[in-house]
Amino acid sequence: MLDRPQAGDETAQKYPFWPERVYFEPGALDYPRGKALYELFKExxxxxxxxxxxxxxxxxxxxTAREGFAAAKRTLVLAVRRSTTFQSCKPSAHYQLPLATGxxxxxxxxxxxxxxxxxxYLRAYVNLEDIFAWAGRHIREREPETTLFEGAAVSDPLFIEPFTGGLSAAISYFAGTxxxxxxxxxxxxxxxxxLPLSHRGHTRIRFSINAPEIIERFEFKTPRLSxxxxxxxxxxxxGYPAGFIVAPVFLERGWQERYRRLFDLLQEHLPAPxxxxxxxxxxxxxxxxxxSNIEEIFPDSGLDMDTEKRQFRYGQxxxxxxxxxxxxxxxxxAFFMDTVGRLYPEAAVEYFI
Ligand code: SF4
Known part of the structure; x- marks a missing residue:
């Protein structure tokens, strides 16, 4: 699945992702997490x-573009976040929580x-306490409203967990707010x-899922649906609040059958929501x-990106x-609302875009 240390290496279990090269911002070594990671990678x-x-x-x-892309995906940068304001994050939250990118x-x-x-390349921030202090300011500015932060706006952040513990730290921080x-x-x-963290129900963990055939065709170096x-x-x-994101929904020929199968498999795993x-x-x-990047890196991607068949919209x-x-x-x-309504009538569809 992911790029791992050599088989037999005891780190393979602990680090599902293992980089090939690591960069440090000099300032990262002023933080205990940065220093500890420097020692780990040196060793x-x-x-x-x-x-x-x-x-x-x-x-x-x-x-080549493809080689550079693959090398970047195995390059980890340990960094110090300096910008104190967070970007907005529609439609899933009020703000992005910057823990990592890539x-x-x-x-x-x-x-x-x-x-x-x-x-x-992959970037993880080591100054998490600064980031949470800035999150606290964003929360106070919106009180008495509740403020929602998204940790996956520019990353799939589980990769950083064995290195910086960024998600665990965020879950513990938000449990206390x-x-x-x-x-x-x-x-x-x-x-x-x-799993053992005291989250107080303040963190929602969602899993990105798709029809098995879509995962096989397009989602390389990611775990399978099961x-x-x-x-x-x-x-x-x-006890975490949980959810599923079906993204991207591909509306190619046969899509209803493909997504019906996805929900059958979901129900097998989760009969009682x-x-x-x-x-x-x-x-x-x-x-x-x-x-243009995809066509250069993966000319054989098989993605249908014919603009003639699409509508154009400005994004945020x-x-x-x-x-x-x-x-x-x-x-x-209509299809997905009906499917969720039939199979999981108690569940909420937060948005369909
Ligand atoms: S779409 Fe795939 S490659 Fe991109 S962030 Fe999600 S898991 Fe990673």
């Missing part, structure tokens, strides 16, 4: 480099092709460190920037997006 013999800015990391190898997965359609470009709530979404399954559903069962058993179960749906969309960050035509989206919305 394991990884090439360690310093970078003056976590926004411009140079020296990632690769003769993801070791290689989904062909990934939205990070737009935001992170051709060398989407009266008006702050946290949520993140993942395709990964290394949830064990999160592993994701098993991980979901574990977090539900640990937990209280407060949520669903989110995002139909497939792409930007021209993502299309100024990128124009190509969506399915409105009639098709409405048809899909």
């Amino acid at each position: 394991k013999g990884l090439p360690l480099k310093m970078t003056t800015s976590h926004n411009r990391v140079t020296g990632i190898p690769g003769r 993801c070791p997965g290689q989904c062909r359609y990934c939205y990070l092709h737009t935001t992170l470009g051709r060398k989407p 009266a008006r702050g709530r946290f949520r993140f979404v993942t395709k990964f399954t290394n949830v064990e460190p999160l 592993a994701r559903l098993n991980a979901a069962q574990k977090v539900i058993a640990a 937990p209280p407060g179960l949520t669903f989110e749906f995002i139909t497939h969309r792409f930007t021209l920037r993502a299309r 960050f100024g990128y124009g997006k190509y969506l399915y035509p409105p009639e098709l989206i409405n048809q899909a919305k």
